[in-house]
Amino acid sequence: MQQSKVKxxxxxxxxxHWSLTLLILGAFLTSEExxxxxxxAVLGLVIFGLLALxxxxxxxxxxxxxxxxxxxxPREVLAYARAFVKGRPPAHLGHNPLGxxxxxxxxxxxxxxxxxxxxxxxxxxWEGPLWLSKDAAHxxxxxxxxxxxxxxxxxxxxxxxxxxxxxxxxxxxxRGMFTGFKRAPVVLLGVMLGAAAQAATPPALxxxxxxxxxAQSPTFQRxxxxxxxxxxxxxxxxxxxxxxxxxxxxxxxxxxxxxxAGKIVEPLAPAANPRRFTDRKxxxxxxDRNCKQVVGRLCTPEEKGDVLSFLLSL
Amino acid sequence: MxxxxxLPLVLLAAGARADDDExxxxxxxxxxxxxxxxxxxxAECGACHLAFPPGLLPARSWQKxxxxxxxxxxQNAELDLPARQQLERWLRENAAEAxxxxxxxxxxRSIRGTTPLRISTLPYLLSKHDELPAEVxxxxxxxxxxxxxxxxxxxxxxxxxxxxxxxxR
Numbered sequence: 001m002q003q004s005k006v007k008x009x010x011x012x013x014x015x016x017h018w019s020l021t022l023l024i025l026g027a028f029l030t031s032e033e034x035x036x037x038x039x040x041a042v043l044g045l046v047i048f049g050l051l052a053l054x055x056x057x058x059x060x061x062x063x064x065x066x067x068x069x070x071x072x073x074p075r076e077v078l079a080y081a082r083a084f085v086k087g088r089p090p091a092h093l094g095h096n097p098l099g100x101x102x103x104x105x106x107x108x109x110x111x112x113x114x115x116x117x118x119x120x121x122x123x124x125x126w127e128g129p130l131w132l133s134k135d136a137a138h139x140x141x142x143x144x145x146x147x148x149x150x151x152x153x154x155x156x157x158x159x160x161x162x163x164x165x166x167x168x169x170x171x172x173x174x175r176g177m178f179t180g181f182k183r184a185p186v187v188l189l190g191v192m193l194g195a196a197a198q199a200a201t202p203p204a205l206x207x208x209x210x211x212x213x214x215a216q217s218p219t220f221q222r223x224x225x226x227x228x229x230x231x232x233x234x235x236x237x238x239x240x241x242x243x244x245x246x247x248x249x250x251x252x253x254x255x256x257x258x259x260x261a262g263k264i265v266e267p268l269a270p271a272a273n274p275r276r277f278t279d280r281k282x283x284x285x286x287x288d289r290n291c292k293q294v295v296g297r298l299c300t301p302e303e304k305g306d307v308l309s310f311l312l313s314l
Numbered sequence: 315m316x317x318x319x320x321l322p323l324v325l326l327a328a329g330a331r332a333d334d335d336e337x338x339x340x341x342x343x344x345x346x347x348x349x350x351x352x353x354x355x356x357a358e359c360g361a362c363h364l365a366f367p368p369g370l371l372p373a374r375s376w377q378k379x380x381x382x383x384x385x386x387x388x389q390n391a392e393l394d395l396p397a398r399q400q401l402e403r404w405l406r407e408n409a410a411e412a413x414x415x416x417x418x419x420x421x422x423r424s425i426r427g428t429t430p431l432r433i434s435t436l437p438y439l440l441s442k443h444d445e446l447p448a449e450v451x452x453x454x455x456x457x458x459x460x461x462x463x464x465x466x467x468x469x470x471x472x473x474x475x476x477x478x479x480x481x482x483r
Contacts, residue, residue, distance in 0.1 A: 239388060241388070258457060260387075260388075260389065260458065261364070261387075261458050261460040262363070262456065262458030262460055262461025262464065263360075263361075263362055263363050263364065263461065289391060289392055290390070292384075292390040292392075293389060293390045
């Protein structure tokens with residue numbers, strides 16, 4: 001597969017990532033001695049500030065910085081995890097679904113640590129302005145320390161996941177977090193540029209449509225053959241006459257169809273006609289024309305994927 | 315590109331047929347001259363219907379058809395601009411006025427300056443088919459008046475000779 005470099009992580013994400021790394025390291029080194037506690041508190045405060053900024057950036061930032069770009073449903077995370085275990089994870093330009101779980105876990109744990117740390121710092125233990133009972137202050141301190149002890153374990157999994165993904169994707173993801181660039185398969189690049197990539201096989205084309213559907217709607221799961229079949233068979237009448245895909249392709253697209261002008265239409269299902277869906281431009285041309293004809297508008301990548309998924313299931 | 319590879323063969327065959335025409339000059343029924351071929355035309359227009367020999371319509375008709383491909387007899391048959399321009403040029407050069415088709419002259423005379431769009435209902439062609447019951451065109455094997463090739467096996471090459479027409483059941 002052809003590859004090329006794509007800018008994925010913006011400068012804010014990268015600066016956040018590496019300054020957070022250094023700050024956490026600093027916080028660990030200053031956590032034990034009484035004398036370094038003021039430094040520890042300042043580092044914790046900066047971490048809290050960074051977390052707040054990153055959360056805002058997660059809603060208003062660039063594409064791959066947004067939570068909506070990478071936070072996936074548990075079902076999708078499980079599906080990705082299964083593929084990951086098999087060593088064949090699908091490509092994701094930003095965070096993959098498992099990486100996204102780690103991002104949320106780390107942000108959440110760090111929020112807990114920094115907030116409880118602030119309470120302890122401002123509370124009675126160091127005679128700060130925040131009044132807390134001795135028991136309450138102790139409990140908060142327990143949470144702070146317990147969470148801080150869990151952090152290294154999460155970080156081990158974080159680094160382990162990045163290294164494993166680097167191996168599976170055959171690219172240096174750590175360097176990507178420095179430079180901001182990742183290598184993208186042409187499929188994803190095509191999505192980014194809005195250009196049509198050339199798929200050579202029907203399953204590859206299906207993947208392209210799925211990737212585009214995912215890019216358009218983060219809630220999109222996967223192409224659905226049953227949905228595709230419904231769309232294929234449903235009669236609609238955008239021009240007055242009731243028509244469906246089956247009007248020309250017949251209800252069994254493994255067989256020959258016929259155009260209104262009487263010309264034979266070769267089978268549409270790839271199982272019956274290996275030439276179908278081997279050229280992105282051709283497939284799009286026919287989808288565009290025929291969707292306008294039958295649906296009255298262009299089909300979405302999701303709908304194209306559904307229909308192709310139905311045809312591939314035959 | 316397979317169609318392009320075929321082009322030299324088509325040209326060779328066309329040349330051979332042209333030679334035959336010269337030899338057959340004295341016969342009453344000359345073999346029809348071969349209709350010009352264009353792989354793009356056959357691929358784009360021929361996907362949905364017979365790639366009708368361009369000599370069946372005047373240039374003004376082709377131009378009007380190509381300008382309204384988004385509603386092509388009720389069908390969406392849109393093409394990208396480069397393809398449309400190439401077809402426009404080729405159809406103009408090979409339209410009925412170019413006389414590539416023996417029938418072209420009769421068709422032009424029968425339409426009397428109008429701009430017909432539907433080949434299957436050209437007055438000249440209707441009169442040529444008037445002895446056929448309407449039922450013939452409704453048979454599943456024919457299914458449409460536009461499906462010339464159902465009865466004229468070499469319609470694509472512009473051969474509509476009655477001797478060679480076979481009406482399917």
